[in-house]
Amino acid sequence: MPPKMSDLPAKRYWEDFTPGLVxxxxxxxITREEIVGFxxxxxxxxxxxxEEAARSTMLGELCASGWHSCCIVMxxxxxxxxxxxxxxxxxGVDEVNWLRPIRPGDELTLRATVLSTRPSGSRxxxxxxxxxxxxxxxRRERVMSLKAPLMFGRRNPAGAAA
Amino acid sequence: MPPKMSDLPAKRYWEDFTPGLVxxxxxxxITREEIVGFxxxxxxxxxxxxEEAARSTMLGELCASGWHSCCIVMxxxxxxxxxxxxxxxxxGVDEVNWLRPIRPGDELTLRATVLSTRPSGSRxxxxxxxxxxxxxxxRRERVMSLKAPLMFGRRNPAGAAA
Numbered sequence: 001m002p003p004k005m006s007d008l009p010a011k012r013y014w015e016d017f018t019p020g021l022v023x024x025x026x027x028x029x030i031t032r033e034e035i036v037g038f039x040x041x042x043x044x045x046x047x048x049x050x051e052e053a054a055r056s057t058m059l060g061e062l063c064a065s066g067w068h069s070c071c072i073v074m075x076x077x078x079x080x081x082x083x084x085x086x087x088x089x090x091x092g093v094d095e096v097n098w099l100r101p102i103r104p105g106d107e108l109t110l111r112a113t114v115l116s117t118r119p120s121g122s123r124x125x126x127x128x129x130x131x132x133x134x135x136x137x138x139r140r141e142r143v144m145s146l147k148a149p150l151m152f153g154r155r156n157p158a159g160a161a162a
Numbered sequence: 163m164p165p166k167m168s169d170l171p172a173k174r175y176w177e178d179f180t181p182g183l184v185x186x187x188x189x190x191x192i193t194r195e196e197i198v199g200f201x202x203x204x205x206x207x208x209x210x211x212x213e214e215a216a217r218s219t220m221l222g223e224l225c226a227s228g229w230h231s232c233c234i235v236m237x238x239x240x241x242x243x244x245x246x247x248x249x250x251x252x253x254g255v256d257e258v259n260w261l262r263p264i265r266p267g268d269e270l271t272l273r274a275t276v277l278s279t280r281p282s283g284s285r286x287x288x289x290x291x292x293x294x295x296x297x298x299x300x301r302r303e304r305v306m307s308l309k310a311p312l313m314f315g316r317r318n319p320a321g322a323a324a
Binding site: 041042043044045047057058059065066067070071072074075078082083087088089090091092093094095096097098 | 203204205206207209219220221227228229232233234236237240244245249250251252253254255256257258259260
């Protein structure tokens, strides 16, 4: 059996994120207002602004910006496993795939899977946790996926006992 | 000499994005209010919420969420070369690197470089443009970088003359 988030201590450190760990969170509903508000601010392409403007585009319908889905993944990750941890951020993202449109009213669920971990080569108090973060809609269709190396503080820094 | 954006027609198609094309846009100032507002909504880690909360963290100072920098890149790309084109969105992002903190008041400049292009294998009316998108601060330090395959409609679809 892979480890479950509920088996973990209240504050999680690098050592707690073991390969195979799966964390699910949600659902979280995305509204038309959020989609249009984000589009107006950050991604004003017609398919993110209104149903009318979207109609003559390839997508043909109003849907959330791909970057909006990344921001929702970040927020759901924060709420489910980042804020109650020794998180130290991330140096970047390895790949992002936008797979299906996210539509007004969609109920989104996050699944975080620990792929691998490694200690930092330069910082004995830190380690990397490679995660895959996926969003699913209510039909359990995968709508987006990304992989990223997250940095966490170690409960027991390397060499601390020496 | 690489091609310049100002040499291009008013509406840009896939054929106009030739390898080596460089587009610069900005500067755009990012405010403390924007950084904190984005952090509260999407990335409520302490270093994105206030100077006080940031002080005890690895970063030690208030800075913008990495995802916020992606959203700013998107908006600056939209304003400079996406909205006046045959853009059809993107299937995802290849890699994102967050290189330096973005601080309140920073003046950000976008540089978009066309790395390569290819026609779509399945859609004769579309092609891919692989771009590197980089943000620089006023000291010309590179603060973030990403690579993505953008999709554009073709002025002359493959086989249209057949």
